[in-house]
Amino acid sequence: MFRVRAQGNPKPNVFGRENGMPIKDSAKIFYNSVNKEHVLKLESLTSDDSDNYKCIASNDHADAIYTVSLLVTEGQEKLDFKKMLKKNGPPAPKKKQKKVTDKLLKFLGEMKPVKVTECHTAVFEIRLSRKVPDFVWKFSGKELKRDEKDEITASEDGLTHTYKIQDARFSDSGIPIKFVSTLKNVRVKERSCACLECELTSKDVTLYRKNGQLLARSSKYSMNHEGKRAGLFTKDAQLTDGGRVKGAEREASVFIADPPKVHRSVLEALAAHPVTVRVGHTANIKVPFRAKPMPKVTWYKEGREMTEEERVSMKRGDHQALLTISKCVREDSGLILLGLKNDHGSTTATLHLSVLDGGAPGLHYIVEQRKKGSNLWVPVNKDPIQGTKYTVDDVLEDTEYELRVVAANKSGPGHPSTPGLVQGLHMSDSSNTSISLAWREPAEADPPSGYLLEMQAEDTMERSKCTEIPVSGTCYTVGGLTERQQYFFRILVVNEAAVGEAVELDEGGSPPPIVIWLKDGIPTKGREIITKSKNHSQFLINSTKCSDSGVYHTELQNVSGEVYHDFHVCVAAPDLQEGGEVHYTIMERDASTATWLKAVDRVFSNKYTVTDSLLGRKYYFRVLAQNAAVTPTLKPYQQKDWRHVLRGQDCTVTRAFLGNPRPTVTLYKGHVNITANSRFWYISTSSVCTIVIPTCTLKDSGEYCVLVENKLGKDFSSCKLTVYYKDDKSVLASVTESLQKKSKYLM
Known part of the structure; x- marks a missing residue:
């Protein structure tokens, strides 16, 4: 019976050999878990069992071999030690039945993972408990041989064995690095970021290769290694960036996807x-x-x-x-x-x-008719019609018919001469009692001679014509409708041959909204003119007064919901210099133009008759109050804090100014002149300048200044604008505090 202990990481496999051959079946090899030993048991020994026995322990790093010799002798009887002890004398010396010539072989220490930089030398070293003649190194189960790259040496006493890898490459790495989560194929859209990530058991820096080429950090590629997680990021991925990427001996594919376009x-x-x-x-x-x-x-x-x-x-x-x-x-x-x-x-x-259709010209014609509302076409003529005129008889009084003509040649009848279909039928405008429809001519067939427009109310089963005669143009307004009633419309093309198929339109899913205007929370006083079209509502005051200043609120309502918007309006009166001589300038405008002309200047009374007007023409007039030369000044007035604006909203700044001669107005953001900048909307009329910053962004934050000047002097007013996100609590708190203090700001 032979016993051996084997250790290693990973746990080695243990097997035995007899003179290089597998041990015979009668032998028993088993593992004693109590003593943690591998046991070889030989029974019924004969002289043929005398031999050298080897125990081989093997894992992915190397093999360890333990050799023992067994000598079996014959013709000797077994000694009875009890009888010998009774004779009080030692027994005669006998020859040994078995002899063990070697001691236990084991590794003195563990072989640890080695970390090296690429192109450097990696060294592995292990020491044994005794010298063995056939020590081998293995990598991934294959025996390593000495060559220009791999150097294998042993110490003089044969106990220390060394393996060196010259000019180590990434492909030489082995078992020390294992994947917890491996690289996976990724698909990303073009111009987005492609990310390959994995988790390792080692914190070693991972190198990446794409299609065999080593990748380096650049504006295109970035490598991230935090702890045991490693990642490769490809920025602004193009179609050419796809391919196979290798990292830590594992590969994955990057597919740059492009949605159909x-x-x-x-x-x-x-x-x-x-x-x-x-x-x-x-x-x-x-x-x-x-x-x-x-x-x-x-x-x-x-x-x-x-x-x-x-x-x-x-x-x-x-x-x-x-x-x-x-x-x-x-x-x-x-x-x-x-x-x-x-x-x-x-x-x-x-x-x-x-x-x-193509081919030969028609030889004769067939006329067909059907009652309006029916789908059955019935031939009118029994014999072919040779000419291009025909009279239809046997029609009923007060009954509408539809007719069509079919041309025929030697190949047979063709297709009916129906007109084409109108294109793009849509509602162009609407009011509470009318709907305007528009459309385009058919894309094919003969030019139409007109259009039949029909409508049907939701609560009726019959259609009615909107006009007695066909509509000649491509638009029409249907009036006399009931408010909040749903209607169905359809249009048919008419030409010299027949009436075409109908194209239907369903208008009424989104009724026009009700528009409500309020000033400072109460209905307006009736001096305004309110107009409404499909896409807008206009509130007009022809001649404003200081009392017209305030907050105007408009609200749109229909069955689907409501929306509202507020407008801040300030009407500034001229601030006449004390002691100055007041006079008036009267301006007039023909209703057919948008240009204001000076009718008369320097009127010193509050009444004046304008002459030289043309009979039948419509005119508009306005009066400007003036005095002697005044140094330009900017007039402050109380207004809500406009300095804090939510990102995405519009910001409107209004300033009233005085001056004679009329001063010029210049706008600044910081020290930059923005008067002519198309990013800002600016208008200056009647001694009031207004600047609008549409759809404010964070870049619009800063200090804004209004400068007015004439030959007598200049004046300016400035304020700082802050654009904030809706979730910025610090700015919201600042706005709330400023409103509570009722601070006044110059606009």
């Missing part, structure tokens, strides 16, 4: 120019696109998905989708839609296919 110019061309082919010809529809990975291509006709059949084929290239329809017929005409979709997005392209 059809260029705007292609979409505009498809919408503006229908694909037109003749009956019997082939229609080839090509739509270029850009996408990665390649998208799924789906074609639709009039909302239904198309499938490949005898006349229809679909192909997808690297950069275009192709739809081919052979032997086209009139029924192939219609709206064609291309759908493109991949994992990162989708898009569509729309076009119109028009299949026109």
Whole structure:
């Protein structure tokens, strides 16, 4: 029986050999967990069992071998030690049945992981308890041999063994680094950031290679290593940045994805120019696109998905989708839609296919009629009509009919001569009692001679004509409607041959809102003029007074909800210099122009008759009060704290000024003149200058200054603007505190 203990990291595998061959089946090899020993037990020994026995312990780093010799002798009887003791004498010396020539072999210490910089030398060293003749080094289960790269040496006593890796490379790294979470393939959109991350058992710096090339830190690539987590980031990823990336002996793929996209110019061309082919010809529809990975291509006709059949084929290239329809017929005409979709997005392209008749001219004609509201067309003539005129008899009084004409030649009858369909029917404007509709002419067929416009109220089953005769233009206003009533409209094209199919419009899902105007929380006094159109409401006071200053509130309401907005208005009166000579200037404007002209200057009374006006013309007048020359000044007035503005809102600053001659106004932000800057809206009329900062951003924060000057002097007023986020609690607290103190600011 032989016993041996084996240690190592990872735990070694232990097996035995007899003279280089596997031990015979009659032997037993087992592990004694109590004494932590591997045991070899040989039973019924014979002289043939005399041999050298080896115990080999092996893991991924190396093999350890323990050798023992067994000598079995024959012809000797077993000694009875009890009988010998009774004779009080030592037994005669006998030859040993087995002899162990070697002591226990073990590693004196552990072989630890080695960290080296690439291109340097890595050294592994281990010491044994006794000398062995066949010590070997292994890497990943393969025996290492001495060569130019690997140096294997042993000490003079044969106990210390050394393995050196010259010019160590990244591929030489082995077991010391293990993955907790490995690299995974990533897909990102073009121009976004691609991130490869993993978690290791080691804190060693990880090197990355892309398609075999070592990656270095740059404006394109950044490497992050925090603790045991490592990451590679590719900024502004382009399609060329995709590929295989290797880090810590593991690989992953970076796929730069591009959602499907059809260029705007292609979409505009498809919408503006229908694909037109003749009956019997082939229609080839090509739509270029850009996408990665390649998208799924789906074609639709009039909302239904198309499938490949005898006349229809679909192909997808690297950069275009192709739809081919052979032997086209009139029924192939219609709206064609291309759908493109991949994992990162989708898009569509729309076009119109028009299949026109061709071939020989018509030999005769067939006239068909149907009652209005019916879908059944009935031929009127029994015999072919040779001319281009025909009278229809047998019609009922007070009954409306629709007629159409079909041309026929030797190949048979063609398609009915129905007019095309109007395009883009929509509501252009509305009021409480009227709706304005607009549309475009049909894209094909003969030019229309007019349009029939019909409507139907929601609570009725009958349609009525909006006009007695067809509408000649492409717009019409329907009046006399009931407020908050839903209506359905449809329009039909009329030409010399027939009446076309109807195009319907449903208007009434979003009723026009009710507009309410308030001044300082109460209804206005009636001096204003309020007008309303589809997209705006206007509040106009022709001649303002100081009493018109205040907060104007407008509120829009309908069944879907309500919104509101506040306007701060300040009307500044001229501050006449004490003792100055007051006079007036009268300005006039013809209603047909926007230019104000001076009618008379220096009027010293408060009445004046304007002459030289043309009979039948409409005029507007305004009066300006003036006095002698005054040094320009800016007049302060109380106003809510405008200095703190929420990001994304507009900021309006108004200043009243005096001066004669009229002073010039210059605006500054800091020391920069912004009077002509298109970022700011500025207007100066009637001794009041107004500056508007639309959609304020954080960059608009700063000190603003208004400077007025004439030949007699100058004056200025300034204030600091702070643009803040809605979640900025410190600024909100500051605004609240300033309002509570009722501070006054110069505007």
